[in-house]
Amino acid sequence: MPLRLLRFAAASRYPEPRMFRAHEGLRRAYDVVIIGAGGHGLAAAYYLARDHGIRNIAVLEKNYIGGGNTGRNTTIIRSNYLTPEGVAFYDESVRLWQDLAADFDLNLFYSTRGHFTLAHTDSAMRTMRWRAEVNKHLGVDSELVGPERVKAACPHIDLSCGGNAPILGALFHAPGAIARHDAVAWGYGRGADRRGVEIHQQTEVLGIDVKAGRVTGVRTSRGNIATPRVLCAVAGSTPRITRMLDIRTPIYIHPLQAMVTEPMKPWLDPILVSGSLHVYVSQSARGELVMGASLDPYELHGTRSTLDFVEGLAAHMLDMFPFLSHAKVNRQWAGMADMTPDFAPIMGKTPVEGFYLDSGWGTWGFKATPVSGKTMAYTVAHDREHPLIHGFRLSRFAEYELTGEKGAASVGH
Amino acid sequence: MKLLRCPINGLRPVSEFQYAGEVRPMPDPDTCTDEQWSDYVFNRNGAPGIKREWWLHIASGIWFIAERDTVADKVLRTYLFNEVAP
Numbered sequence: 001m002p003l004r005l006l007r008f009a010a011a012s013r014y015p016e017p018r019m020f021r022a023h024e025g026l027r028r029a030y031d032v033v034i035i036g037a038g039g040h041g042l043a044a045a046y047y048l049a050r051d052h053g054i055r056n057i058a059v060l061e062k063n064y065i066g067g068g069n070t071g072r073n074t075t076i077i078r079s080n081y082l083t084p085e086g087v088a089f090y091d092e093s094v095r096l097w098q099d100l101a102a103d104f105d106l107n108l109f110y111s112t113r114g115h116f117t118l119a120h121t122d123s124a125m126r127t128m129r130w131r132a133e134v135n136k137h138l139g140v141d142s143e144l145v146g147p148e149r150v151k152a153a154c155p156h157i158d159l160s161c162g163g164n165a166p167i168l169g170a171l172f173h174a175p176g177a178i179a180r181h182d183a184v185a186w187g188y189g190r191g192a193d194r195r196g197v198e199i200h201q202q203t204e205v206l207g208i209d210v211k212a213g214r215v216t217g218v219r220t221s222r223g224n225i226a227t228p229r230v231l232c233a234v235a236g237s238t239p240r241i242t243r244m245l246d247i248r249t250p251i252y253i254h255p256l257q258a259m260v261t262e263p264m265k266p267w268l269d270p271i272l273v274s275g276s277l278h279v280y281v282s283q284s285a286r287g288e289l290v291m292g293a294s295l296d297p298y299e300l301h302g303t304r305s306t307l308d309f310v311e312g313l314a315a316h317m318l319d320m321f322p323f324l325s326h327a328k329v330n331r332q333w334a335g336m337a338d339m340t341p342d343f344a345p346i347m348g349k350t351p352v353e354g355f356y357l358d359s360g361w362g363t364w365g366f367k368a369t370p371v372s373g374k375t376m377a378y379t380v381a382h383d384r385e386h387p388l389i390h391g392f393r394l395s396r397f398a399e400y401e402l403t404g405e406k407g408a409a410s411v412g413h
Numbered sequence: 414m415k416l417l418r419c420p421i422n423g424l425r426p427v428s429e430f431q432y433a434g435e436v437r438p439m440p441d442p443d444t445c446t447d448e449q450w451s452d453y454v455f456n457r458n459g460a461p462g463i464k465r466e467w468w469l470h471i472a473s474g475i476w477f478i479a480e481r482d483t484v485a486d487k488v489l490r491t492y493l494f495n496e497v498a499p
Contacts, residue, residue, distance in 0.1 A: 239459030250455040253483075298432035301461035301484045308428070341455055397455040398448055 019186050020065075020193035023200060029226040030058045030198075032380060033218050034233060035205050035241060037061035038070040039181070040358050040365065041233035042188035042199075043373020044380065049195035051374075052381035057197045058227075059189075060220060062204040062237075066185030069235045072303075072335035073366040074258050074280060074292045075181045076271055078115050080135050080142045080173040085391030086344065086405050087138045092388060093371035094175055100370060104187035108179045109285050113271050115176020116150055120165040120276040128171040135173075145172045153270045162319040165276050176271050178282050178290075184369055208244050208355070215354035231356045231380055236301070236336025238359040245352050249359070250397055251338045254295040255302070256363050257309045259332035261324075263287030277316040288330065291317060295337060295363065303334040337362045342402040347376065347392040348385040356380050357394060364405075419470040420477050420493050433467035436478060463489065 008015055032048060034041045037059045048054045061067075077097055079090035101108045119125045128144050135142030147159050147167045160166045189199055200222070207219040208230060217226045232241045236253050268283040278294045293313045296306075310332055317324055339362040340346060346360035358376045361368070375386035385393060391403040417427050435458060440449045458464075461484045468479050468491070478497075480489040 240461065243460045248452060248456040249459065250457055251459045252457045253459055253461075299434075299459075299464075299466075299483055300486055302486060304486065338459070398451045400447075400451060 019190045020199050023198050026058065026200060026203070026220065026223050026225055027198070031056040031227070032229045032231065033057070033225060033227045034059045034231045035218075036068070036232065036234035036237075037065040037185070037189065037199055037201065038068045038233060038235065039066065039184050039188065039369035040070075040235075040361070040372050040376070041231070042066075042185055042192055043369050044231055044233065044358065044376040045192040045197045045199075045373075046188045046195070047374045047377035048381060049192055049197050052377055054381055055196035057192070058225065059192070059197060059199045060203045060205055060218070061199070061201045064201050065189050065199060066182050068237075069335040069337070069361070069365060070181055070185045070369075072258065072333055073181060074282070074290050075178045075284075075366060076115070076280065076282065077110075077177040077179060077367040078173050078271075079140055079175065079367075080115070080117070080131055080171060082131050082134060082405055083344075083391070083403050084134070084138060085403050087135060087140055089371060089375075089388050089392075090368060091138070091140050092374075093368050094177075096370035096374065097177065097179065097367075100184075100187065104191055106183055106187045106190070108183045108187065110177060110179045111285065112175060112177045113269055113282065114153060115173040115271045116145075116153065116273065117171040117173070118150065118167050118272065118274040118276075119169050119171070120161065120167060120274065122168070124275060125168050128169065131171055140173075141175055142171060142173045145170050154268065154272065156267060156323065157272075157320055158322055161277065162322070164319060165274075178271065178284070180285070181366060184366075188369075188373065205241065205244075208241070210245060210352055210355075213351075213353055215352060229354045229356070229380055229383075231358060231376060233358040233376070235338050235359070235361055235365065238338050238357070242357075245350075245355060247350055247352060247355075247394075249346060249357075249394060250341050251346065251360055252299055253301055253336050254298070254339055255300050255304070255334040256292065256295050256337040257305055257332060257334045258290070258292040259310060259313065260284070260288040260290050260330050261327045262330050264289070264327065272320070274316070274320070277319060279313065279316045279320065281317065289317075289324075289327070295339070296334075301336060303336060305332045305334050339363075341397075343405040344403040345372070345392045346394050347372065347389045348379055348394065349383075350394055354383075360392075417468065417479065417488060418491050419473070419475055420491055420496070421475045422470055422473055425470065425472075429470060429472050431469040431471055433469060433476075436465040436467060
């Protein structure tokens, strides 16, 4: 047994330093205030401090860090999107992911598995071929494969899916990976904290002060702060914040549910996604099957779970894997997904000077954590939109220039 | 919310219904500006609250209005569009 572990066991006080400091109170002023201590907000704080030398930052969190959609997603990382804007952006993110663990000195359990998007219909095959060609053109490892490749990678699958929806082929994306989502928030949080960023949990934003079209401060449940720049990274709570500023956005909130089974021996190596069956599934390092389906069918600002969801998803899982009929579901939960009409995020500057949005991440935000942090840090530091996020600007709707990513949504949302 | 009251068919499982978004006035496309039109087409009131929404009972094709609390997921009342003045 390592000495460090023995010392840990024998210690009367908790011997490890905390991941980040707790602060008594808020300062009167900060250079930047970030609302939301999820992966995106903490990543932006980390890159602002590391790459742009801005360290007088407060990250405000109503609840606890990583407790929102950062801790509620199904941890899939991929870059096989449909539009050139999307592919370039997510591909940069996959690259950043790969050396993040070394950067943080923290094990993220980053595990490259290969990602199959199954096609059960001719039209799905056509979309997969389209995505494969866009991906290849932009240098992303992605190809159309036949059912035999799916069977080889996952011998347990019933290729006929119970006879209802036979698998005709798949889009295979070798760099597809999963990672431990909590560690991502902690890693960015610790990295930001070490560079002087203050993380304030249990601090709710009540209002944002604007004078002559410019942000001047933030009112919180623990006092008021003066600041010229505010970054909003609050996913499903975005409309509550934009309402404070009378900023109109297309964002609407639907819950997205997920569940895990009891842990089992490793048998599922790749990540499988089926649009027709509304399933995405991977096996975690702990052995649980992590599964998600499509959005709930109506707007809701809550994270309640439903039995309908478990029944529907379990039925579709059994179409693919009949032998799982005895597996038990351990937990289910929901997150509030901030959806946009074109299935692309809304990032960058807004009509209010000094107020920046990192939102509209709907069901696709976790994989983009590093690159959104990096590009938003650049945007906030220079008050100029990063070139990679031009296609995701809020004004694209008024300009009728949408970035249609719907074809690349992992299931038919 | 697991059951929803259709004004014609009474209490039915929510899976028989289709949600169709908040009731919103459409600007006149012949006279409004491009900006007003894009605001109508794309922008939504995504904030929580009590909202008037269009719902469809799929089985019978009945369109109606539901007033719903989007935080508590509770329907306050449902009625046909012409029954209550907006």
